[in-house]
Amino acid sequence: MISKAAVVGAGLMGTGIARHLSSQHIDVLVIDASLEQLEKARGMEENKDLSFSNELKAISDRDFVIEAVFEDLDVKLDVLKAISHIVGEDCIVASNTSSLLIKDLAQSIESPNRFIGVHYNNPADMNPVVEIIASELSDISIAEGVHQWMNQANKLAIRCADTPCFVLNRQSLPYINEAARCLKIATPGEIDKIATTKLGVGLGPFAVMNLVGLPVMAAASRHLAVLGEGYASAEQLQAQQEPWEIDEPGEANKEVTSEVVRRLRGAMIFPGKDILDQNLCSRDDLHEICVQALGYEKSSAEWLEILTPTVKDELISIYLNSCR
Numbered sequence: 243m244i245s246k247a248a249v250v251g252a253g254l255m256g257t258g259i260a261r262h263l264s265s266q267h268i269d270v271l272v273i274d275a276s277l278e279q280l281e282k283a284r285g286m287e288e289n290k291d292l293s294f295s296n297e298l299k300a301i302s303d304r305d306f307v308i309e310a311v312f313e314d315l316d317v318k319l320d321v322l323k324a325i326s327h328i329v330g331e332d333c334i335v336a337s338n339t340s341s342l343l344i345k346d347l348a349q350s351i352e353s354p355n356r357f358i359g360v361h362y363n364n365p366a367d368m369n370p371v372v373e374i375i376a377s378e379l380s381d382i383s384i385a386e387g388v389h390q391w392m393n394q395a396n397k398l399a400i401r402c403a404d405t406p407c408f409v410l411n412r413q414s415l416p417y418i419n420e421a422a423r424c425l426k427i428a429t430p431g432e433i434d435k436i437a438t439t440k441l442g443v444g445l446g447p448f449a450v451m452n453l454v455g456l457p458v459m460a461a462a463s464r465h466l467a468v469l470g471e472g473y474a475s476a477e478q479l480q481a482q483q484e485p486w487e488i489d490e491p492g493e494a495n496k497e498v499t500s501e502v503v504r505r506l507r508g509a510m511i512f513p514g515k516d517i518l519d520q521n522l523c524s525r526d527d528l529h530e531i532c533v534q535a536l537g538y539e540k541s542s543a544e545w546l547e548i549l550t551p552t553v554k555d556e557l558i559s560i561y562l563n564s565c566r
């Protein structure tokens with residue numbers, strides 16, 4: 243389906259996406275408007291199999307072009323308009339936007355039916371989940387074709403509704419924000435230990451924040467706030483620039499442990515319920531995101547099935563009170 247691809251934007255995500263496509267024996271061209279950025283990307287050992295150019299017109303023979311430039315509506319509209327004028331009619335055009343709607347970006351594309359969202363998660367070459375988004379203007383068969391192709395290309399492709407921040411960030415960030423709010427009652431080391439030993443996550447939330455990078459986490463969390471109640475970013479996360487210092491925790495305090503467990507569990511099931519209530523993806527896809535991408539022993543979908551309605555309501559209300 244895809245034999246010649248281009249990635250426009252040679253930043254963190256663009257180069258990671260290019261490495262994934264190139265690992266599938268696809269000819270990949272990476273474009274960036276900044277010569278400095280191109281040189282930086284070209285100089286990295288892991289990018290040695292990629293081709294680079296600052297001439298957008300070099301994408302004219304591509305059958306798949308994905309845009310990964312700055313998360314700014316006007317910049318993306320300009321770039322997508324230019325892409326759609328250069329490529330052939332059969333070329334699939336995609337955006338890696340994290341928070342903009344695909345239908346809003348589609349207005350800049352000639353023949354918006356061939357335009358979809360293909361949301362790789364960071365790091366794009368390693369993270370298993372790729373969210374595939376068809377807008378109301380997209381040709382479903384194109385989105386389905388890319389979905390199938392991704393599944394054959396060692397990714398876990400998830401069909402998502404055209405909604406801000408899609409599913410993975412919506413599911414994961416309330417819990418990350420709540421962990422940061424819990425700093426009022428416990429240390430990073432204590433919270434991470436409670437999360438790994440009592441909540442069944444592979445890696446504690448502070449270790450996850452350090453791994454992904456604090457500026458990236460803070461920016462994603464700010465974008466999520468557009469979703470309203472329950473999605474506000476924690477001020478402690480926004481204030482943190484450097485990696486967290488994760489201490490070796492001492493003896494756990496029972497009351498603190500119980501409060502952290504309930505708040506973090508509430509922060510996991512609140513978005514899970516919202517995602518399923520709004521039908522933003524299937525129950526099984528949500529389950530796979532939680533288990534495979536986020537490292538949860540039990541997914542939010544499973545907790546919603548296991549817990550009684552009273553307990554679910556109580557946990558969600560504890561969480562919502564904390565982020566008000």
Ligand SMILES: NC(=O)c1ccc[n+]([C@@H]2O[C@H](COP(=O)([O-])OP(=O)(O)OC[C@H]3O[C@@H](n4cnc5c(N)ncnc54)[C@H](O)[C@@H]3O)[C@@H](O)[C@H]2O)c1
Binds near residue numbers: 252273313458
């Ligand atoms: N960083 C993440 O964790 C993450 C995760 C998923 C999706 N995304 C999305 O991926 C996209 C890229 O994010 P990033 O973190 O790689 O950003 P980045 O700042 O690392 O890279 C953006 C690149 O786009 C280039 N660029 C800007 N305008 C351009 C233009 N007109 N033509 C060509 N190149 C241009 C810049 O020079 C830069 O190299 C954004 O839409 C972002 O929301 C980011």
